[in-house]
Every structure is written in structure tokens, then in C-alpha cells.
Amino acid sequence: MAEEISGLEFLKSFDIFANFTDEALKRLLSKVEILELDAGMPLFAEGETADSLYVVVSGEIKITRKIGEDMEKDVSLLGPKSICGEMSLFSGRTKRIAGARAKSYTRYYKIHIDLVREMFVGDPEGTSRTFKAMMLARYHQLAKSDRELATVYELSRLMGSDLNLKEFCHSALELICFSIPQAESGLIYLLDRRSGDYIRRGEVGYEQAPEILYFDPPAARVIGLSLGAARMDPIVVSDPLRTAGMLKGIAEAKAAIVMGIVVDEKLAGYCLLMNQSQVFFEKDCDMNLLRSFSVLLSSAIDNRSRVSGFGGH
Template sequence: MDKLEFLKSIPALKNFSKDFISKLVQIAEEGHAKGGEIIFKESDPSEYLYIIFQGEVIITKKIAPETEKVLSILKEKDIFGEMSLFTDKPRTATAKAKNDLTYYKFHSDSFRKLFSLDPNGTQKMLESLLLSSLERLEQTSRELATVYEISKIIVKNLPLNEFCEQVLKQLCYSIPEVNEGLFFVWNEFTEDYESNKISIPKNHKIIEFLSDKKETTLLDETEILSAKSYIITPLVKEKLIGFILLANTEKKVVFSQGTKDLLNSVALQLIGAIENIKNQQEKFNRERLDRTRSRTITW
């Protein structure tokens, strides 16, 4: 697909005249990046708007000196850096290539100068960008609400089984596309991944499937839960310490990138929480054993 046809296929640009798109082609700069390469960093000047031609882009924000939070993952035909059209304030997030990436970038000043050529198309584009921003804001609000509710579950200091049940209940409420789920946690004594309903061995094919996964992904099928659609979130800290399998048992559904982002954020919470619950349980067991030994009389 040539540059002109590609730009005409972008939903936010579809209402522009042919003359406008032709002028846009003239100011488009093609760029390439390898996986992991930074496109722009948080606090960089806002000078360009970007459109993905091929590949994916990860948008992240630093929330601690050594910690970044993934805000979204963008794909072909998605626009990012669009706030440069409205403000010259520094970037509020970092954009980096997830894999081999080809993109077009447009200097904001040059882009704005074209607006007068097609006021109607400009209005439609701005409405589209506003709608996209509102959708991202809605997703962020849903994610924050879910993270908050799971934080409330974490501070209850529940036994592991009850903790997993409450987390599943919250996720099924927060994600309308799912109505069933299983939460598996690695048991180092039995060497199985255990849920409240079933256990599976470490050589099970679903564990093999997750062996190279670090983020939420889709699953075609599995015999451990009968359903129409599946989404699975690995919990990884050096190795796989557990995973969450969510499903819709009634119909085929399409899980959005927003749902994947939400589950990835929750996974970061759960890894630390599970370790803490296990440590507390081990401490309790040691103390109980010590008390038992102290009451034992040696003859």
C-alpha cells in the first residue's frame, strides 16, 4: 500500500479531501525502529504526531525510579503523540517499539498549517481524536478502579484460597466479557499449579504454552475449562509462579487491548501479594511447629 492510500485508510483522516491528504503525504516522514527502541521519552518536547504503518508501540509511564507502567499497546493505523497538535507541553509518557516498527511522523506545526484547507475534515479528525482520548480515559478509570478494589482484597490478609476466589470474583465483575475463571498458584511441595477446583502438573501443555509469555494473551482452547473464549495472564517473577485463566462460557468474544492492559496491571499487584501470603503462611507454620516442640517432653 502506498503512502497516499495508507493515509486515506486511517479512520481519523477519512473525512479529509484528496487535496488535503496529498499535502499530508508531502510532509510525512517515514521512520523505522527495532523492538525496544525509544520513539520519544517522557518529558521530551512534543513536536510530532505519529501513525503506525507496521508493527506495535508500547506506551509507558514511569511510576517509580525503577518501575514503568504500560498504559497501552498500539498497532497498525493507530495514532499516537497527537497531543502535540494541541499543546507544546513535554510528553507525559514514553513510546517505544514493541517489535520491528515502521511509522510516519508529521511535524505538528506543518500539520496545523494544513487545517485551513479542509475545515470540515479537520473538525471530524479532532472529534475522532477526542473520542479516542475519552476511550483511553475510560479504560484508565476502569483499570484504576479494579486495581483499587484488588488492593482492598490484598490488605485483608486472607488465606491464599480465599484471596484467589475474591480476586477472580472482582475480575469477572470488572471485565464484562468474562463470566468464569480459575486462579492457579504454584505449590512447591506438590510441584503442581493449584486452583480451588483442580490442579495441573508442571509439564501440562498450558504451562508449556506460558513458558515464554510474560504478558496477557489469548488462548484458543483448553480442557481444564469448557468455554467459548479464553484469555490468560501469567504471573512471572523469574519463573511462572501462577496464572489466571478467564473465559466466557456462553459465547465467542473479542478481548480488547484495554482488557489485556488491565490484566497486566493486576498481575503486577498479585505477584507481590502471593509471595507475601506464602511468607506469612510459612511463618505461621514455623511458629506453630516451635510451639509444638516447646510442649514436647524429652525423656
């Protein structure tokens, strides 16, 4: 009974179920399959016929899309209390437009779409409210994807422009700070190969940061260490104490994202995104966007630094 009630509350936390009666949801729950997957096992494949939707109870599901005959790319990660496959409700028995695979050991509900459709038919009023809420959620997802695409396209436009190094760094920082709402300010420091110092080459919302760093800054050491392992992956620092230690002598902030700028596999500088007023966490950031930004920034700076004498050359 406790299991059933908690299952009920669990279902009601989703848009798709929130507008139906307890009775209807209990009937649904009694027919739900509770299943599990080990890490790496597929939930469904892109192109497969879709007849069920899935609710993640615990664990993580990767959503993947084919980007080549034998290549696939993770496009998103669904944690506990996520739902996927609900498109099949609207499309009839069509093909999955994405694949799904367990990232870690995952427990989930498998709910046949016929069961949900039955519930829809029994309550037109609830169905109408449900459709509205779901439609709105899709519009917001679309807005997020479109904005992310616009950011990446604008960054590649900047890369193709004839901005000099300093102008490029400033514009790129402006762009990424706007796209990551948690980033209130940003700094780019690049290694000057003559002096061996890190020189400020871009700043947004943080003009009082030092122009030159005469010592090896802690942030650079952290990136230097991480280069050996997961090369170029941005680091999100959410602990104010750790943030203060890492940014010592550079800036005051409660949370920071630290990205290495890598040229010829050597650290040629770094980009810092900061939040002075609040702590934020990795889950708030789009790691795909940050990773891509970090690579594109490095590549553009590599090209421009040959002219200016900054960077790894």
C-alpha cells in the same frame, strides 16, 4: 499513484484525518516523511520538545513513562495503524509527557504538526468534527485507565482486609472476571500440602467444576514448565482444541487464561479465567493487569495460606 491512494486510505482510517477532504489529505501526504527504526531505537524521549506526530505503518512502538530517576516502565504498546504524539497538536511546542521506542523494526510516517494545523485552518467544519471524535476517544481511554486503577485498588483493599482464604479467592475472582469482560467464569485451585491434591478454593460462574483434582492437571504442568522461563507470566490460550486439552477434567471452555500462583518460587496453585462461548486473543487482554493480578493474588494467598494449611507451606 497506487502508493498515494493506499496512503490516503491509510490516513483516513484515523480519527484525526477521517473528516478531511481527499485533496487536503493528498497535500498532507506529499509532505509526510516516511522513516524507519530498528528495534530498541528511540522515537522520542519523555521531556523532549514535541513538534510532530507519528503514524505507525508496520512494527511496534512502546510508550514508556519514567517512574524513577533512571527507571522507565512500558505503559502501552502501539502496533501497526497506531498514531502517537498527537497531543502536540493541542499544546503548542511543549514537552513530551511520555517516551516512545521501537519494540521491533518499525516503519512510520513523521508528520510535522504545522502541516496538520494548516489543514485544520483550511477546513473549520472538518476540524470541529475531528475534535469531537478525538475528545470522545480520550474520554473512553480515561474510562479504561480509571477502571483498571479501580480494579487494582480494590484488589489491594481486599488484600488488606480480614477475609479468610476462601472468601478472598472468591472476591478476587469476581473482581478480575468483571474487569476482563472476556472472562465469563473463573476458578482458583490451590495445592493442599497434606494430600498433594489441587482443591477448588474459589469459583465464579462455574459451580460444577470438580472440588478436588486427584491427578496432576495438564494446566498445572504447563504452568510448571513456564515457571522456568518467563516466571509467572499469564498464558492466554485461544485455540479451543488446546484449551480443551489443558483444562481436561476441570472445565469446558473455548478460551482460557491460565495464571500460576507461586509461593516461594514453587507452584502453589493456579487461577483459570474462561470463556465458554467464544474464542478471544491475547490482544483483547490487558497483560499488565493480568500480570499484576497474578502477583498480588500469589502474595495474598501466601499470607493467608499460613493460617489455612493451603498453598506452598
